[in-house]
Every structure is written in C-alpha cells, then in structure tokens.
Amino acid sequence: MHKDRYDNTLTTTSGRAASLYHTGLDRLLAGEAHMDVPFVEAIEADPGFAAAYAGLARTRQTVGDTRGAREAMASARDLAGGVTAREQSQINMLSLMMEGKGAEALEAVYAHMDQFPRDAVVAQTSSSIYGLIGFSGQPGREAQTLAFLSRLAPHYGDDWWFASQYAFMFCETGQLKQAGEWIDHALAANPANAHAAHVRSHVSYEEGEVDQGIAFLKNWLPGYSKAGILHGHLSWHQALWTLQTGDIEGMWALCDDAVTPEAATGGAPLSVLVDTASLLHRAELAGVEVPKARWQAISAFAAEAFPKTGNAFVDMHAAISHAMAGETEALARIISQPAGPAADLTPSIARGFERMAQSDWAGAATHLKGAMADTARIGGSRAQRDLVEHSLLACLMRQGRKAEAKDLACLRRPVIADAYV
Known part of the structure; x- marks a missing residue:
C-alpha cells in the first residue's frame, strides 16, 4: 500500500508511480516548473493509476490547458471504479470543476473535505484567490x-x-x-x-515595503525557472515596485523579459493578460507614455485567449486592453454580453475604462464608482483590484477633486493616499 505526503492511500501497486506522484504533488503545491511531468511518468509506470491522471488534469488546468485537462480527467473517470472512496470523491469534484460547474464543484469540495481533510489536491482548488471560492x-x-x-x-x-x-x-x-x-x-x-x-x-x-520587496525578488527569482507558472507574475510585482521608484527603463525591461505574452513562457493565459494589461495601465496612470502598439498586442491576445466573457476579473483586464487599443467592437461585446458570477459589475468597469481612454474623467469616475461597492466580488487579490481604485483616484485627481480622492484613498490604506494625493 502506498500513500501520498499527507498520508492518503494511493491506488497503485507501483512504488515508482507512487514516488513520482509525490513529486508531482509537491511541484503542483509549490508552483514549480514542469509540474505535469512527474504525473505523466507516474502514468507510464502504472497506466491504471487514476489519481495520477487526476493530478495531471489539475496541473494542465492550472496552466490553462483546458482540452488537455479534460482528456486526462476522462481517463481518471474511466479508472475510478477500483479506487478508494477518497480518490473517487476527488475525481468527481475535479470533474465538476473542469466541466465549468463551479457552484457544484464547491459544494463537492466542502463535502469532500469534511471526510478527507488532508486531501491537498482538493483543498488547493479552493484555498487561493483564483480558486473556486475566489472566483x-x-x-x-x-x-x-x-x-x-x-x-x-x-x-x-x-x-x-x-x-x-x-x-x-x-x-x-x-x-x-x-x-x-x-x-x-x-x-x-x-x-x-x-x-x-x-x-x-x-x-x-x-x-508599503517597496525596497524590501524589490530586494526579496531580486534574490529569489534567479533561482526560479522561467517555465514556472508564477515567474511572470512575480516579475509583475517587481515591475510595479520598479515603476514606483521611478525606474521606467527597469520597469520596461522586466515587462519585456517576463510579463508579456511573448515573454511569459510558463504563465497561464489568465495571468499573462492580467499582468500585462494592469502593468501598462498603471504605467499610464503614473504618467508613462505607453506605445499604442503595446495595447494593440495585449488586446489581440485577450481576444484570442478569451473570446467569450464569463470571468469578471478576466473581462475587466480585457476591457482595459480593448479600450486603450481602440478596439471598440471587442469592448462593446464585453459591455453588452457580461457573463459569470460577478457579471453585474463588468459593464460599469468596462465603461469606466472606455471613458478613460477618451479622457472623459468625469464619466469614467461615475462608472467606476458604480463598481466600488464590492470590488472583491470581481476576483483576484487586493493588490490586483487596486487597479479599479487607482483608476478612480486618477479620474478624481484629474478633475481637481483632491479632497474626494484623499477620502477614498484613506479608506483603503495610507500607501495609496501617499501615492496619489
């Protein structure tokens, strides 16, 4: 009998397959590069290893390979008849998630964790800002x-x-x-x-630890593969701080080395869009001239990677890209066809960015205020959702409404107040 690092029984007779599964799980939980490889090798060692197929499906989903994830999940389901109750429940839960049934999948997570609290594969689907609860x-x-x-x-x-x-x-x-x-x-x-x-x-x-943040990532990032799923996003963090210090050349260097679609070799499409669009927008808010060609490139990427609406967090960043690139038809689709759990917030935010692109600061502020009641529902982190607040603050400041901007900023935290007012 073989077990994973959390003492959960694995249905496989192969010690090599179990060891490889352990490696794959660690890579998944640590966001390491090539997290799918150990699961592929575990399947080669034991073609009947259902949990390895489930692990492979989750790693593929994590990097945005929806088709590959569903194929691996189908294999896991085909093999689920002879596995433990925990593995069957895990496969069922992951299947629901990969079929896009988020609410049902989340119910299955809670039921599963009540019985099998140390199943980290299931727990990690709902433990982060990009998880089932997060979105x-x-x-x-x-x-x-x-x-x-x-x-x-x-x-x-x-x-x-x-x-x-x-x-x-x-x-x-x-x-x-x-x-x-x-x-x-x-x-x-x-x-x-x-x-x-x-x-x-x-x-x-x-x-607000700018210097400490830069120093930490300068020390940590060189040891992390560019194929790692978080390399581009960590570079985004570093680029934001670099922008804040006034090192515009350094900000662009980080952007072009690790953040853009061409550079972020290990990032999922969601992160690539979000990081690139938000960095460009924050640069413009800081007074940096962003070439229109950059906006056109990320707008084209958004249109190809996310042709349909359905995730307000993604749609928000696609809307910025289309608005700043002048892609009015793509932007109009986001405004007129909102979808997903927070779809009611999408049109206001998208219209706000549309007005910002037109330098209509009063109109933009009106629309952005409409989404400020609970921007957490959009998804993403507090740092990422600052984009909406920063945009509103910029619109207020450009109208000379400094007192109103300061009141808004102080509600969030002094870091924003110091930066904008």
Whole structure:
C-alpha cells in the first residue's frame, strides 16, 4: 500500500508511480516548473493509476490547458471504479470543476473535505484567490476562503503548503501581522515554494515595503525557472515596485523579459493578460507614455485567449486592453454580453475604462464608482483590484477633486493616499 505526503492511500501497486506522484504533488503545491511531468511518468509506470491522471488534469488546468485537462480527467473517470472512496470523491469534484460547474464543484469540495481533510489536491482548488471560492463572485469571498482554511488548519499543522495559503488569506483580510508570521514559516520550511514567494510579495505590497520587496525578488527569482507558472507574475510585482521608484527603463525591461505574452513562457493565459494589461495601465496612470502598439498586442491576445466573457476579473483586464487599443467592437461585446458570477459589475468597469481612454474623467469616475461597492466580488487579490481604485483616484485627481480622492484613498490604506494625493 502506498500513500501520498499527507498520508492518503494511493491506488497503485507501483512504488515508482507512487514516488513520482509525490513529486508531482509537491511541484503542483509549490508552483514549480514542469509540474505535469512527474504525473505523466507516474502514468507510464502504472497506466491504471487514476489519481495520477487526476493530478495531471489539475496541473494542465492550472496552466490553462483546458482540452488537455479534460482528456486526462476522462481517463481518471474511466479508472475510478477500483479506487478508494477518497480518490473517487476527488475525481468527481475535479470533474465538476473542469466541466465549468463551479457552484457544484464547491459544494463537492466542502463535502469532500469534511471526510478527507488532508486531501491537498482538493483543498488547493479552493484555498487561493483564483480558486473556486475566489472566483465565486460572492460577497465576502476573502473571509469565506479564510474560514475554509481555518477549518483545515488543525489537520495541516506547520505544513509548508498550507502555511503559504493561510498567510495569503490573512493578508487579503488585512491581518498583516499573522500573514507575515505564517509566510516566514512557509518560506523557511520550503524556500523553493513559489507560492510562498508570491505571498511574501503581497505582504510587502500591503505594508508599503517597496525596497524590501524589490530586494526579496531580486534574490529569489534567479533561482526560479522561467517555465514556472508564477515567474511572470512575480516579475509583475517587481515591475510595479520598479515603476514606483521611478525606474521606467527597469520597469520596461522586466515587462519585456517576463510579463508579456511573448515573454511569459510558463504563465497561464489568465495571468499573462492580467499582468500585462494592469502593468501598462498603471504605467499610464503614473504618467508613462505607453506605445499604442503595446495595447494593440495585449488586446489581440485577450481576444484570442478569451473570446467569450464569463470571468469578471478576466473581462475587466480585457476591457482595459480593448479600450486603450481602440478596439471598440471587442469592448462593446464585453459591455453588452457580461457573463459569470460577478457579471453585474463588468459593464460599469468596462465603461469606466472606455471613458478613460477618451479622457472623459468625469464619466469614467461615475462608472467606476458604480463598481466600488464590492470590488472583491470581481476576483483576484487586493493588490490586483487596486487597479479599479487607482483608476478612480486618477479620474478624481484629474478633475481637481483632491479632497474626494484623499477620502477614498484613506479608506483603503495610507500607501495609496501617499501615492496619489
């Protein structure tokens, strides 16, 4: 009998397959490069290893390979008849998620974790800002994710993966002291954990630690493969801080080396779009001239990678790209055909960016204010959703409404107030 690192039984007679599964799981949880390879090799060692197919499906989904994920998931389902109850439940839950049935999948997560709390493959689908709770479009999703992890905390102890996830949710709910303590532990336990490096960057961002953030990533990133799924996004963090210091040349160098669609070789399409569009937009807000060709390139990428609406967080960044590129038809589709759990917020945000592209600051502010009631429902992190707030602040400042801008900024945190007013 073989088990994974969380003491869950694996239905395989092959010790080599079990060992490779262990490696694949660690790579998945740490955001390492080539996380799919160990699962492929585990399947080669044991073609009947259903859990390895499920792991392969999850890694493929994580990097945006929807077709490959569904193919692997179909193989897992075909082999599910002779596996443990935990593995059957895991395969069912992952299947629902990959079929786009988010609400049903989340119900299955809760039911599964009640029985099998140390199944990290299922837990990690709902433990982050991009998870099933994170993209549920529901009010209070950050607190809900923290509550989900708090229920699991007694079962994971000081586990490095869990510590990084727990830290992120403390960060996203404004509990920065706890976030710092948990993320420092996670990094000490596994310095190669890219998710921990990511959370460390978010904690530094929230605390306004620009120099410390830059120094950390300059030290950490060289040891992380560009094929890693978080390499482009961590470079985005570094580029934002570099922009804040006034080093425009350095910001562009980071952008072109690791953030854009051409450069972000390991990133999922969602991250590539979001990171590139938000960096360009924040640069413009800071007074940097962004060539229209850059906007046209990311607009074309958005249109190809996300031809349909359905995720407000993605649609928001696609809307920025289309608006700034002058792609009015693509932008009009996002405004007129919103879809997904937070679809009610998409038109206001998209219209706000449309007006910003036209230098209609009053009109843009009106539309952006309409989405400010609960931007958390859009999805993404607090740092990423600052894009809406920063845009509104810029619109107010350009109308000379400094007092109103300062009141808005102070509601968020002094970092924004200092930066804009």
